Amino acid sequence: MTFFLKFGLEKIYFFYIIITGYLIVLSMIDIETKQISDIIILLLIITGIIFCIIEINKINIFEGIISFITAGFIIFLLNFFSNEKIGEGDIKLMAGLALPAGILFTLKIIFFSFILGGIFSLLLLISGRYRKNKSIAFVPFIFLSFILVSLIS
Secondary structure (H helix, E strand, O other), X not given: OHHHHXXXXXXXXXXXXXXXXXXXXXXXXXXXHOOOOHHHHHHHHHHHHHHHHOOOOOOOHHHHHHHHHHHHHHHHHHHHHOOOOOOHXXXXXXXXXXXXXXXHHHHHHHHHHHHHXXXXXXXXXXXXXXXXXXXXXXXXXXXXXXXXXXXXX
16 A cells, blocks of 8 residues: 555556565565575566566666675675574575665665664563574565665655
């Protein structure tokens, strides 16, 4: 509803609705299993390629591929330097999301994802609910950041 109010029935509306659908499904899977479905990521990438070809988000295929590689590399570096605290699925997701979204939009999502995830983790720590060996699903923070960046951009 919010995307409709912001964009109307422009083609960009469908970009946001479809990507939001993928992120909702991936968030639910990540919360339940702490895994990210490679099949859904592949569908996201295929959808991203189609969006780039028709330039639904004003991102052409060349920009999409550059964004894909850049976002994937950034999250890969974060994964590497955090001793794999960030999962490989998050690398694939951010790369796939960057393909149709573009690098600037994706960098904002990365930034806000870590801010929201950090706040949530801090709240868990303060409340005493955090266990040292327990991992936290990160996709919901990517999803919330996608919504946040979409509405403020």
